[in-house]
Amino acid sequence: MEKKEWYLEYEIQYNRPGLLGDISSLLGMMSINIVTINGVENSHRGMLLLCKSEEQIMRLRSILNTMDTIKITKLRRPKLRDRLAVRHGRYIHSDIDDKKTFRFNREDLGVLVDFMAELFMKEGHKLIGIRGMPRVGKTESIVAASVCANKRWLFVSSTLLKQTVRNQLIDEEYNEDYLYIIDGIVSARRASERHWQLVREVMRLPATKVIEHPDIFVQETEYKMSDFDYIIELRNNDDEEITYETVEKEAKTNDGFSMFDF
Template identity: 75%
Template sequence: MEKTEWYLEYEIQYNRPGLLGDISSLLGMLSINIISINGVENSRRGMLLLSNHDEQITRLKSILQTMDTIKITKIRKPKLRDKLAVRHGRYINSDVDDRKTFRFVRNELGLLVDFMAELYKKEGHKLIGIRGMPRVGKTESIVAASVCANKRWLFVSSTLLKQTIRSQLIQDEYDSDNLYIIDGIVSTQRANEKHWQLIREIMQLPAIKVVEHPDMFVQSTEYELDDFDYIIELRSNENEEITYEPIAEQRFNQDSGFSAFDF
């Protein structure tokens, strides 16, 4: 029978010596394997488990609920957030009102890269937007996650090295396994109709598309924020405000020239 992954999270009510050993022994008696374990938030501990039968998890939950030293907070099939919480020891911050918006600060770049890499590994069309001020690490994180996910990345528009605005791709660049990166401000302020036609073609591909500055991107296109599957916000610190006027002005005034793809 195929084994099933489960996520168990509990809050420690009384941290006595040997508590983890007792829980590990209980899992062993129920023939449930521990894949990984970590503290995830304050006095909480998370575990990824592997079980042969759902009945084993039902019995585990019943027994754990009788223990006064812990309180079960989650026991479910693991979500991506659960797996990353165990891996990194913390949960990804998400918007309470908009569940597709996830927030990171600069000292969480490792977690951000891991999160995006997992999104990239999913097959089919995914449209991801990323907000953030200049030099906070947006483009670098996008590229690093591409490497982790073993994806080939292509800049459709960008300012990473020089201002790049592409109006066509070569044949092997039309590939659903590629990752396409678009700078919403550069495309909006500098692009011509050929560039937008290319973007429309790319949007039809069953591939991953990442748009920096999605709010600016949707202002001048037929696309809407509702079309995005995920919105990521990256800040230097938790109190930083993301504003677009200084970013747009900086992009517009750059005189670094255009790349060889600007035709």
Template identity: 75%
Template sequence: MEKIEVYLEYEIHKNRPGLLGDVASLLGMMSINIITINGVENQRRGMLLLINNEEDINRLRSVLETIVNIQVTKLRKPKLRDRLAVRHGRYIQRDADDKKTFRFVRDELGLLVDFMAELYKKPGHKLIGIRGMPRVGKTESIVASSVCASKRWVFVSSTLLKQTVRSQLADDERGEEHIYIIDGIVSTRRSSEKHWQLVREIMRTSTTKVVEHPDIFVQQTEYSLEDFDYIIELRNDQDEEITYEVVDSVDTGFSTFDFN
């Protein structure tokens, strides 16, 4: 019988020597294997477990409730955020009101790259928007996560090295193994109709598309933020405000915001 993978997370009310050993011993007596363990979010510890059956999950919950100084906060089939929390020792911050918006700061680039790589690995259409101020690491994170996911990246529009505005793709730049990167500012402010024909063609494909500056992208197109499956916000620190005030409304020349 195939075992079930389960995520266990508990909050430590009072840490004492041997507490982790007590939990590990309990799991061992129940023939539950620990795959990964790590501290997550302050006084919480997370574990990925292999459990024999659904009944053992309920038994484990009942037994854990008898251990003094801990409180079980999660016992479920692992979600992507659970796996990354155990791997990196911290949780991805998610917007309380908009569940598809995830927030990162610059010192969490490793976590961000891992998160995006896991999204890329899922087959089918995905539209991902990424917000952030200049030089915070948006484009670099997109490319690095493509490498981690063993995907090829294609710049449809960009200012990473020089201004890029594509109007066609080569035959070897098509397919689900590609990640298509669109700069929302360049595409809406400095592009031709042929470029937009290509953008619309790519948007209709069953592939992953990543749009930098999605708020600008939707201002002058038929697309809306509702079309995005994920919105990622990347800041230098938690208090930084992402603003587009420095973007020129004129379609000639570069604004300081264009370079990242």
């Protein structure tokens, strides 16, 4: 029988010496292997486990529930957020009301790049929006995640170097292996019919699309926020408010355009 991964996370109620050793010994006696282990913020510890049957996990849960030194907070098949929590030793926080919105600070760029790379490696259509103020690291993080995911990226519109607006692609660029990047504000300000025709062609491709400033993008198109699979918010700090007035003023000061305008 093929072994399957499980995610165990527990909160330490009383951190006595040898606690981790006791849990590790228990897992060993039950023939459950520890793949990865790490502290996960505050007094939580997370583990990726490998075992043959769900019955082993049920027995493990029963035994751990009798221990007054720990409290199980998660015991399930691992989700992407679980894997990243163990890998980086911290949670990825999502919006309380909108579970598809994930929040990061600039100090979390490494976690963000890892998170997006995992999304980019999944096959098929995905629509990802990313919000943030100018120079917070949005485009750079997208490109870095593309490299980690071994994906080729293509700017349909962007302000990374100077404002780029594509009106057409060559045949080889219509490829589901590409990651397509669209800046919602740049596209809105240079909304020629040729450009928007290209945007719609790209949106129909069974590939990953990342839209910077998705709120502006949906104002100018027939797409809705509900069409997005993930929304990422990147801030310089927890208290920063993402305001599009400042972002649009920043875009207007950049009058340079690339050769792809024509």
